[in-house]
Amino acid sequence: MPRFSVIVPAYKVQAYLHECLESVLSQSYADLELIAVDDRSPDACGEIIDEFAARDTRVRAVHLPENVGLGRARNAGLDRATGDYLLFLDSDDTLTPDALRAIADRLEETGEPDVLVYDYASIYWTGEAVRNRFAEQLSEEGPAPFRLQDRPGLLRVLMVAWNKAYRREFVERTGLRFPPGLYEDTPWTYPALMAARTLATLDRVCVHYRQRRRGSILSTTSRGHFDVFEQYDRVFAFVEQRPELARWRPVLFRRMVDHLSTVFTKRDRLPRGSRAEFLRKARGHYRRYRTPGASVPLRSRLRHTLVHFGVHRTYRALEASMTLRRRAHKSVSKLARALRAALLQAHYRIQLRLPLRADRAVFAAYWGRGHGCNPGALEAAFRALVPQVRTAWIARPEHQDAVPPGPRRVRPGTAAYWTALARSKYLVNNVNFDRRLVKRPGQVFVQTQHGTPLKHMGLDLQERPAAARGTDFEELLRGVDKWDYVLSANRHTTLTWERVYPGGYETLEYGYPRNDVFQRATAEDVAGLRESLGIPRDAIAVLYAPTHRDYRRAQRCPLDLERVLRRLGPRFVILARAHYWQDPLVDRPVPGVVDVSGHPSVEDLCLASDALVTDYSSLMFDYANLDRPIVVHADDWEAYDAARGTYFDVRAFPPGAVAHSEDELIDLFVTGHWRGPRPARLRAAFRERFCPHDDGRAAERVVRRVVLGELEPLPVTPPAERRPAPSAAATAAEAEAATAASVPAPLPGTSGTPGASPVEPAAASAVEQGASPGRPPLSVVPRPAGPRSVVDRR
Incomplete structure (x- = not known):
């Protein structure tokens, strides 16, 4: 008897059926049977099902002698199901990776409920x-x-059969x-939820619900939409046969x-x-099933009035007047925006004729997302080294609070912005300003960029x-022609x-100012940051930061973080940082995974x-x-290389250990090779090549060159002589070594391991982590005060 019976009816979906069935059979949780029902489909659906059945014994092919429709095709699958739990999947939808494992774990965790409700995501043809x-509503908090x-x-969640797992014994009993x-789905899902003695939820996307460009049966025009009346008759009949469910009549009525009203107002249905x-x-149905106590939201009252009184023409007149009002409002708003834009550009042209202010500097990063990156470090350096220059920071309204005290806050698109x-x-800036920017004689544009290029950039993207x-x-x-320094x-x-x-710009190969903090921060700074993130003192915190894939429409997480943590053990914590063009790396709370995608x-x-x-x-x-490491x-x-193009193979010149799969990655951490001597040597060579100038004074060099006009940059501390901020693990190792060194050696004949040094393991760990007791003096550039907003540089 399998754990799951996944029932997939198929009719005229040959283009999608293969992906659907493959998404079930490729699940990491393999204890299942897949019942694929060919509803006498006129295309190749039956042949595809037979091909899958021939290659995998878990597939049970069912061929119906005539087309009976989705509901009866599902019943044919029900009659043959033997699993503990029943799942339904439409043949143009797919299960997400590891969905069945997550469902199985949640069922066990919640004591085998009658029904488990899980989440879905709509996938549009645009990607x-x-x-x-x-x-x-699917939160797992609470009992x-x-x-x-x-x-x-x-009951607010979409009333469909395919976002739930049903205990087969419960289905048969009910x-x-x-x-x-x-x-x-209507007379199935409502009775299932109401009659279930035990329910549970799973806050995880388990189904990708395909929104086809054309072909949805509910978007076709036919009298089949009149079936909705009989379906609600069945729902209310189910309630009438069970007096204990009478409490749900008001909700069902609403x-x-x-x-x-939705069926009626959709123009493509009737x-x-x-x-x-x-x-x-x-x-007639309104009068038959009307039940007192059904509160109706204000936004729905017009529709309820439509159904109650059957005022078809009145409703159409009101709808037409509201449409006319919306269009008029839209036209007026468009005209107002155009007038405002013209006035702002006129204001900008006037400001361009006024003298430059040599004591003003304006900063921005990542299209107004917030304070940080290289511009953020330079803005702090301006205030420290050349306080006579007043600074302003451009940030969109939602990021204004992330700008620390000091710079004047400016919102894009305002008169102050253009001034x-x-x-x-x-x-x-680390990107370009508004394309309408007029670069004036005497203005100095510093393009800071926002990373060392591994992937192709600029003109290399033409192909x-x-x-x-x-x-x-x-x-x-x-835009490049406006740059003075890069x-x-x-x-x-x-x-x-x-x-x-x-x-025609000048390149300042001084290092990146945003990395100065790595050389200035102390062990106390690191401890404070870990505490603010809720990282246990003895935990090993791994920052996981994947980049965007240009060749993928759905930017899913490349790793199963829950599985990785389960293999690594409770000592590890993962800080999950998604790229700003990427989907969240975790779609539900996972113990040990901290979602830091929104961290400033x-x-x-x-x-x-x-x-x-x-x-x-x-x-x-x-x-x-x-x-x-x-x-x-x-x-x-x-x-990735084929879609984006890269400047070198990072696998051939890596900054440490390389894993080619999730299992290899887990193995690196389980065995300890992630911080072994060979990855340390690779990291040293990588640092020597790509970090020659990042000694904590990059921002100071830029300010001295751009503002003070100093042509000779400050000397650079070689990488081997730098003392970057120690990790928490290295600090703990140093403390352990110091404690062990202060304990007198055991006298002859006392307890202790002969020939063993209690300092050696900790010292070795400290060396692997790059720790050192000495630290250089702090840069004259202070660390910015207050919260900062830094967007991923990936």
Whole structure:
């Protein structure tokens, strides 16, 4: 008897069926049977099912003699199911990776409930993925299992059969069956939830619900939509046969009215000439099942009035007037925006004629996302070294609070914004400013960039359309022509920038200012950051920061973080940092995984961690300055390189150990090779090549050159002589070694291991972590006060 019976009815879905069935059979949890029902499909669905059945004994092929519709096809699968739990999957949808393992774990954790409700995400033909908007109803907080009256909000989640797992014994005891006709899920899901003695939820996306461009049966025009009336008759009949469920009648009544009004107002469902008939039947159902106590939200009252009184023409008149009002409001708003934009540009043109202010500098980073990165470090350096220059920071409204005290806060698109761009002598950004920026004589534009390039950038993307995303390269070069200085961290970066961003600027190969903090932070700073993130004192914190994949539409997490943590043990904590173009790395709370995607400073996350796991993110070049272990997870290098293009093979010149799969990555940590002597040697060579100038004074060098006009940069401390901020593990090892050294050696004849030194293991660990008791003097540039907002540089 398998744990799961997954029932997949198929009809005219040959283009999607293979992916659907493969998503079930490739699950990491293999204790299942897949019952694929060919509903007399006229295309190749039957042949595809037979091919899968021939190659995998878990597949049971069912061929129906005639087309019976989705509901009865599911019943045919039910009749043959033998699993403990039943799952339904539409043949154009898919299970997400490891979904069945998560479902099995949650069922065991909650005591084998009658029904488990899990989440889904709608996948559109454009590649966009949107999670269920009522996902908060699936929270796993609170007692479980429970009854529906304890969590009535579950009835707000989409009433379909395929986002739930049903205990087969419960289904048989309750007598649940799918009826014929459209909307067959309605008389299945409501009774299942109401009759279940025990319910549980799983806050995880387990199904990808395909939104096809064309072909959904509910979007076709036919009289089949009249089936909705019989389906609600079945639901209310189920309640009437069970007096203990009478409490749900008001809720069911309101949901029925909402559903009927939705069918009526959707223009593509009812055939011409049948709308009045549908409304008459809806009015009859309203009167038949009306139940006091059903509160109706204000936004739904018009629809309920439509169904109650059957006022078809009145509703249409009101709808037309509201549409006209919306269009008028839209036109007025558009005109107002155009007028405001014209006035702002006129203001900007006036400001351009006024004198430059030599004592003003304006900063921005990542299109106004917040304070941080190289511009953030330079803004702090301006205030420390040249306090006579007043600074301003451009940030969008939602990021204003992330700007620390000191700089004046400016919002994009305001009069103050255009004044700052027109009158400030110094312009600093890690991307370009507004393309309408007019670079005035005497203005100085410092382009800081935001990382060391591993992937192709600039003009090298002309032959990479997937990565270029419609970039206007002529506009790009017009922006380059406005740059006066470009920052670089190493020779590789310098040569790349000057080739892919050709222009008349001067390259300042001084290191990246944002990395100065790695040389200035103390062990106390690291301990404070870890405490603020909730990292246990003795834990090994691994920062996991994958980069964006240009060749993937859905940016899913490359690793199963729950499985990784389960294998590594409770001592490890994972700080999960998603790229800002990436889906969340965790879609539900996982013990031991801290979602830090929204944390304002990636530098603070680096300091708080003991190691970095990444793939092809440029964060590895910055993290190498800390001289802490780095593990590269290169499971799809060939695909990534083919889609994006890279400047060198990071597997051949890595900053540490390299894993080619999830299992290899786990093995590196389980065996301790992630911080062994060979990865340390690789890291040293990597740091020597890519971090020659990052000694904690990069920001100071830039300010002295750009503002003070000093042509000779400050001398650079070689990498071997630097003392970066120690990791928590290294600090603990030093403390342990110091404690052991202060304990007198045991006298002859006393207890103790002959010939063993209690200091050696801790000392070796400290060497592996790059720890050292000595520290250089702090830079004259103070660390910025207050919260900072730093967006991923990947």
